[in-house]
Amino acid sequence: MSISQHRRRERGVTLIELVLFIVIVGLASAAILGVMSLTTQHSADPQLRKQALAIAEGMLEEIQLARFTYCDPQDPAAETATSPAGCAIPEGPGEEANGAGRPFDNVNDYVSAYGTAKEYTTDAQGNAWTQNYTASVTITEQALNNLPATESLHIQVVVPYADQKIVLDGYRVRYAPNSIP
Numbered sequence: 001m002s003i004s005q006h007r008r009r010e011r012g013v014t015l016i017e018l019v020l021f022i023v024i025v026g027l028a029s030a031a032i033l034g035v036m037s038l039t040t041q042h043s044a045d046p047q048l049r050k051q052a053l054a055i056a057e058g059m060l061e062e063i064q065l066a067r068f069t070y071c072d073p074q075d076p077a078a079e080t081a082t083s084p085a086g087c088a089i090p091e092g093p094g095e096e097a098n099g100a101g102r103p104f105d106n107v108n109d110y111v112s113a114y115g116t117a118k119e120y121t122t123d124a125q126g127n128a129w130t131q132n133y134t135a136s137v138t139i140t141e142q143a144l145n146n147l148p149a150t151e152s153l154h155i156q157v158v159v160p161y162a163d164q165k166i167v168l169d170g171y172r173v174r175y176a177p178n179s180i181p
Contacts (some may be wrong), residue, residue, distance in 0.1 A: 032083070045162070052133060052161040056168045059135045060157045062124055066107045068153070072096060073105050078180045101126075107153060107172050111139045117158075135159050138154045144171060 013021075071078040071087035084090040095101075097111045102124045104110060111118045120135045122128050129135075136158040144152035151175045159166045 006079055022141050025176070034070075045082045048131065048161045049164075051129075051131065052159040055129055055133050056157045056159040056166045058123070059120065059137065060155060060168045060170050061138075062103055063107060063110050063137065063155050064170050064172050066104055066110070066172075067179060068107045068172055068177065069180065070174075070177045071180075079178045081178065107139065107155075110137050115140050131161070132133075133159055133161065142171075144173065147173060 060078045063093050067073075067093055069078065070081045070084050072089040072091050075087050075089040077087055084092075091106050091108055093108045093114050095104060102120075102122075103150060110168075115138065117136045117138045120137065121133070137159075138156045140154045140156075141149040142152060142154040143149045144154075155170045155172060157166075157168045157170075
């Protein structure tokens with residue numbers, strides 16, 4: 001065989017090789033695009049997560065900064081009581097009838113009873129949150145270190161978004177029970 005005939009045979013690719021190459025590259029591209037599409041469909045928008053996290057953090061901070069006193073601030077014994085028994089109007093779970101709304105005057109006002117969730121759809125000024133977010137607040141009495149359960153509270157704020165949810169936990173202890181403004 002001459003050199004010129006040998007070169008003609010080795011030049012280019014056959015039709016079968018070209019078709020196989022196109023099929024393999026097409027299948028690989030389809031698989032990669034399918035995975036990217038699936039990932040995009042099932043991942044929540046980062047903006048939604050940031051908004052939900054901001055709402056949860058704001059709500060938890062608002063609750064933790066509220067007073068945790070023995071008596072209602074309107075009680076004459078509020079600044080001197082050493083236990084709920086020393087109050088004419090003891091502070092307990094649930095908003096007072098004469099309450100001015102959020103932000104409440106005591107941590108206990110954010111739930112109607114310990115261990116039950118209460119839903120919020122607005123910020124402290126009454127403005128509705130975007131995207132129809134809801135914040136669910138649960139407060140339970142829980143012993144913490146050497147403190148009895150009556151002196152420390154576990155606060156949980158849950159904000160669902162898309163098919164996920166943000167859950168933040170915090171604690172509030174009764175460190176200044178007679179701090180009335």
